[in-house]
Amino acid sequence: MKIWLIAEMTFHEARQRRLVWIGALLGLLFLGVFALGYYLMYQDMARFAGPLSTQAIGAANGFALMGLYAINFLGVMLAVIISVDTLSGEISSGTIHTIVTKPLRRWEIVVGKWLGLLAMLSLFILFLCAGLSLITWLIARHIPPNIVQGTALMILCGTVVMTLSLLGSTYLAALANGVVVLMLYGLAFAAGWMEEFGAIFQNASAVQVGIVVSLLVPAEAMWKRAAYLMQPSFVREFGMSPFGAGSAPSPAMVIYTFLYVLVILAAAVRLFQRRDL
Amino acid sequence: MWAIEAISLRKEYGRTVAVADLNLQVRQGEVFGFLGANGAGKTTTVKMLLGLVRPSAGQAFVLGRRPGDPAAMAHIGFLPEHFRFHPWLTAADFLDYHARMYSMPAEERRRRIPELLERVGLAGWERTRLAKFSKGMLQRLGLAQALLNHPRVVFLDEPTSGLDPLGRREVREIIRQLRDAGVTVFLNSHMLGEVEAVCDRVGIIRQGELVRVGTLEELAGGTLQVEIRAQGLTPELTAGLARWGRVVRQEGNDRVLLEAAKEEALPAIASWLVENGARLYALTPCRRPLEDLFVQIVEGER
Numbered sequence: 001m002k003i004w005l006i007a008e009m010t011f012h013e014a015r016q017r018r019l020v021w022i023g024a025l026l027g028l029l030f031l032g033v034f035a036l037g038y039y040l041m042y043q044d045m046a047r048f049a050g051p052l053s054t055q056a057i058g059a060a061n062g063f064a065l066m067g068l069y070a071i072n073f074l075g076v077m078l079a080v081i082i083s084v085d086t087l088s089g090e091i092s093s094g095t096i097h098t099i100v101t102k103p104l105r106r107w108e109i110v111v112g113k114w115l116g117l118l119a120m121l122s123l124f125i126l127f128l129c130a131g132l133s134l135i136t137w138l139i140a141r142h143i144p145p146n147i148v149q150g151t152a153l154m155i156l157c158g159t160v161v162m163t164l165s166l167l168g169s170t171y172l173a174a175l176a177n178g179v180v181v182l183m184l185y186g187l188a189f190a191a192g193w194m195e196e197f198g199a200i201f202q203n204a205s206a207v208q209v210g211i212v213v214s215l216l217v218p219a220e221a222m223w224k225r226a227a228y229l230m231q232p233s234f235v236r237e238f239g240m241s242p243f244g245a246g247s248a249p250s251p252a253m254v255i256y257t258f259l260y261v262l263v264i265l266a267a268a269v270r271l272f273q274r275r276d277l
Numbered sequence: 278m279w280a281i282e283a284i285s286l287r288k289e290y291g292r293t294v295a296v297a298d299l300n301l302q303v304r305q306g307e308v309f310g311f312l313g314a315n316g317a318g319k320t321t322t323v324k325m326l327l328g329l330v331r332p333s334a335g336q337a338f339v340l341g342r343r344p345g346d347p348a349a350m351a352h353i354g355f356l357p358e359h360f361r362f363h364p365w366l367t368a369a370d371f372l373d374y375h376a377r378m379y380s381m382p383a384e385e386r387r388r389r390i391p392e393l394l395e396r397v398g399l400a401g402w403e404r405t406r407l408a409k410f411s412k413g414m415l416q417r418l419g420l421a422q423a424l425l426n427h428p429r430v431v432f433l434d435e436p437t438s439g440l441d442p443l444g445r446r447e448v449r450e451i452i453r454q455l456r457d458a459g460v461t462v463f464l465n466s467h468m469l470g471e472v473e474a475v476c477d478r479v480g481i482i483r484q485g486e487l488v489r490v491g492t493l494e495e496l497a498g499g500t501l502q503v504e505i506r507a508q509g510l511t512p513e514l515t516a517g518l519a520r521w522g523r524v525v526r527q528e529g530n531d532r533v534l535l536e537a538a539k540e541e542a543l544p545a546i547a548s549w550l551v552e553n554g555a556r557l558y559a560l561t562p563c564r565r566p567l568e569d570l571f572v573q574i575v576e577g578e579r
């Protein structure tokens with residue numbers, strides 16, 4: 001299958017452009033900073049409430065959630081950076097001409113690139129989530145609850161953004177595409193909070209607007225569900241926090257997001273197939 | 278079956294007609310030169326024939342199949358006009374990647390890649406990254422890429438741009454070798470000397486319309502220019518040459534350029550000159566330069 005060859009090349013390209021190494025190095029730096037902060041915070045809580053006490057674990061879990069929030073944000077940024085010019089760059093440089101005139105279908109190029117980008121994004125988020133879990137276990141003998149589902153949802157969140165960016169790159173230049181995708185993500189981010197506050201203040205209109213925007217760009221909704229699953233119980237009871245979620249989007253929303261990604265990918269294929277190169 | 282066939286092929290960009298109802302047939306095994314001024318529609322035509330651009334109307338076939346059909350593309354090679362690829366790849370990796378797109382087995386790739394690099398004059402550059410290649414070297418590598426799959430049809434879009442005279446000669450030689458091997462070559466070029474040297478037939482496109490197709494002789498209208506060098510070319514003798522054609526110009530008493538109707542007239546001209554007292558040193562048939570034809574067709578018909 002030529003798809004795997006394109007996927008391999010996409011991954012290889014990111015490696016050659018040093019994106020993989022820069023991501024890994026900055027990821028390590030992030031984990032180092034997180035480990036230091038987590039250690040200092042946990043030492044204080046353990047002194048105050050005793051090691052492995054409910055308060056110490058609760059605080060540690062809250063701090064871990066903040067780290068996961070940062071990982072999700074970094075994942076979204078990486079999703080945009082790696083995909084923003086993946087097709088438009090090759091179209092403008094003419095590189096695409098020698099690829100498209102080979103015995104392969106255009107959909108194989110789009111899907112191959114998507115798979116290569118997905119592999120890169122998944123590895124990045126997996127690496128950071130695994131690193132963070134290792135740190136919290138080594139320091140506090142604690143791992144955030146539902147970390148596997150949470151990580152999968154964070155990958156899905158980044159995949160939504162990456163797929164939108166791939167769609168944009170079939171027609172838009174890199175800069176315009178980056179602006180559009182980040183604006184859409186910003187919109188989804190704001191809508192997520194609008195829904196959250198709407199629920200707290202029982203404002204049905206705000207909740208409705210939040211839901212509609214989340215359906216248009218379901219990235220933030222996936223983080224909300226991931227955060228709801230991974231957050232400590234006291235945050236859930238409190239109703240909201242800057243890094244967690246008072247309520248979780250339903251499993252149906254996760255299924256919707258999967259379908260959404262497939263539809264956006266199909267649209268990218270369709271646009272690329274119809275485009276003059 | 279034609280190697281390449283275009284039936285009323287048309288491309289419009291808004292109100293601009295880039296290619297207007299182009300009808301063209303290219304035979305298998307011929308080298309076809311496609312000429313036109315800048316912006317005449319050459320590259321758009323090539324892109325439609327390769328499935329890179331969707332026609333607004335009409336149909337195109339390459340090896341009997343629609344452009345873009347993988348079954349046809351497996352037998353097609355293409356060198357784009359401004360060939361570029363990922364600069365971080367080495368020459369060998371670049372060719373390996375493209376060979377894998379043809380599903381070429383590893384063993385064949387190991388044999389074919391050094392062979393092609395040798396053929397385009399890049400032996401010894403296998404491990405060098407494309408970033409360090411000059412424009413001419415990139416062009417040679419692009420040509421190697423176009424020949425990877427032992428193609429039956431090769432599209433070359435300005436293949437010698439960026440090449441030095443030696444490189445141009447090598448490319449001409451490769452084109453001749455391809456023709457000898459029965460490969461159809463569609464040569465898109467405005468290097469008229471190059472087209473003249475290697476093409477069996479030529480098509481000339483002007484403002485999106487194919488205005489002439491034929492061999493160079495056919496394009497010249499069947500006439501042949503003959504340079505006569507002889508001592509004693511009197512005005513009477515020069516005037517007498519008119520029975521075989523038109524005297525284009527006379528230089529002194531020993532040189533005349535005659536436009537003859539057909540090549541068969543040459544022995545008779547030679548005999549007549551000698552019989553009438555001229556000392557004939559040379560009688561050289563020379564084809565009318567393509568550049569003259571091109572300028573006449575492209576500008577003269579405006």
